[in-house]
Amino acid sequence: MIRLNLSVLFSAMVAHVKPLNCRSVSTCLNGKTYFHSSSTAMSYSRIDAYNEWYSKFVREGVSEPRESIETIISHVLAKGLPPPHHDHDLSKKEQEHLESLCECRMARMPLQYIIGEWQFRRLNLKLYPPVFIPRPETETLVEIILERLSKKSDTINVLEIGCGSGAISLALAQENSKVVCTAIDQCKLACQVARKNSSALKLSDRVNILWAKLTEEGEIIDCCSKYKLVDGLPKKIDIVVSNPPYIPRPDVFNLQPEILLYEDLRAIDGGKDGLEVVLPLIKFASTLLKPCTTSDDGGKLFIEVDPIHPALLRNWLCGEENSKLQLLLKYVHLDLFGKERFVEIVKV
Numbered sequence: 001m002i003r004l005n006l007s008v009l010f011s012a013m014v015a016h017v018k019p020l021n022c023r024s025v026s027t028c029l030n031g032k033t034y035f036h037s038s039s040t041a042m043s044y045s046r047i048d049a050y051n052e053w054y055s056k057f058v059r060e061g062v063s064e065p066r067e068s069i070e071t072i073i074s075h076v077l078a079k080g081l082p083p084p085h086h087d088h089d090l091s092k093k094e095q096e097h098l099e100s101l102c103e104c105r106m107a108r109m110p111l112q113y114i115i116g117e118w119q120f121r122r123l124n125l126k127l128y129p130p131v132f133i134p135r136p137e138t139e140t141l142v143e144i145i146l147e148r149l150s151k152k153s154d155t156i157n158v159l160e161i162g163c164g165s166g167a168i169s170l171a172l173a174q175e176n177s178k179v180v181c182t183a184i185d186q187c188k189l190a191c192q193v194a195r196k197n198s199s200a201l202k203l204s205d206r207v208n209i210l211w212a213k214l215t216e217e218g219e220i221i222d223c224c225s226k227y228k229l230v231d232g233l234p235k236k237i238d239i240v241v242s243n244p245p246y247i248p249r250p251d252v253f254n255l256q257p258e259i260l261l262y263e264d265l266r267a268i269d270g271g272k273d274g275l276e277v278v279l280p281l282i283k284f285a286s287t288l289l290k291p292c293t294t295s296d297d298g299g300k301l302f303i304e305v306d307p308i309h310p311a312l313l314r315n316w317l318c319g320e321e322n323s324k325l326q327l328l329l330k331y332v333h334l335d336l337f338g339k340e341r342f343v344e345i346v347k348v
């Protein structure tokens with residue numbers, strides 16, 4: 001479990017803070033002066049480490065300074081933080097490890113890449129740059145789909161477009177044993193990470209990851225053979241899900257340095273209006289989703305989008321040309337912050 005809320009504990013530790021130990025002062029990059037833990041220091045405790053790096057992060061404008069140092073200390077010590085009265089000195093190896101990870105954070109590397117893992121719902125996922133870091137709002141998307149699936153008794157065929165580290169498909173398969181997923185991504189490294197996660201979670205028999213790309217024309221191409229992917233995809237699908245690149249390009253450049261410097265921008269940049277992948281995705285889904293019958297609902301498409309998109313998509317689907325897709329935007333769901341973030345489209 002990574003997202004430990006250790007703030008209270010740390011506040012208590014800081015209240016018991018000892019005077020700083022012997023330190024050397026050195027001048028670092030940009031002409032700024034930093035206090036470095038000296039290799040000749042008599043002792044260097046967790047509280048010292050916390051105080052030193054917390055102040056540096058604040059001074060340098062690193063976002064979430066408290067969570068950053070807390071997570072790094074917990075990771076380096078491979079155990080939670082000690083109670084305030086049990087602080088003890090870090091070994092030289094621990095000090096060096098901690099310092100190198102903190103320097104990465106100073107260079108704005110996201111915490112998830114620094115420690116190489118992150119939690120998504122009940123999953124502990126391995127993460128490597130630049131594979132997209134799953135976001136908390138996407139946990140809500142999984143929740144919405146699981147609710148829809150709760151009444152189904154047969155096998156549920158799910159297709160995910162753009163699986164990244166595998167977060168959505170793996171969470172669906174882990175939380176509903178009837179789910180069988182095919183997950184594709186155009187990024188080879190993302191597929192490797194997703195397979196690694198799937199195997200570590202013992203879900204490889206129900207989550208099949210394919211290196212494949214959704215084209216502008218709304219087809220899926222196998223990235224190895226460059227041919228249209230025919231085998232490997234179920235013929236009729238109950239659920240298509242995607243958290244595609246959807247940020248409109250003008251907004252991409254206003255994102256935090258953590259994202260711009262380290263994450264794969266092809267996972268984020270949705271083109272001029274943010275719909276460059278979303279529209280082909282809808283066209284493709286319309287060909288594979290189960291049609292509605294008298295006894296059963298039609299297949300459903302769930303997409304995470306920018307809050308400007310639901311209204312645009314509703315109009316687009318009603319257009320004369322697109323009404324032949326036989327899709328209806330039935331619900332718009334809100335994210336944790338009350339923004340219109342997920343569309344639920346049904347095959348009619």
Ligand SMILES: C[S@@+](CC[C@H](N)C(=O)[O-])C[C@H]1O[C@@H](n2cnc3c(N)ncnc32)[C@H](O)[C@@H]1O
Pocket residue numbers: 132133134135138161162163164165166167168184185186187190212213214215242243244245266267268277
């Ligand atoms: C926003 S990330 C979402 C990753 C993951 N589903 C999640 O929520 O954490 C979008 C993913 O879609 C992949 N992707 C982007 N365009 C694609 C395309 N045309 N075909 C297949 N995958 C694509 C990217 O490589 C990236 O992994």
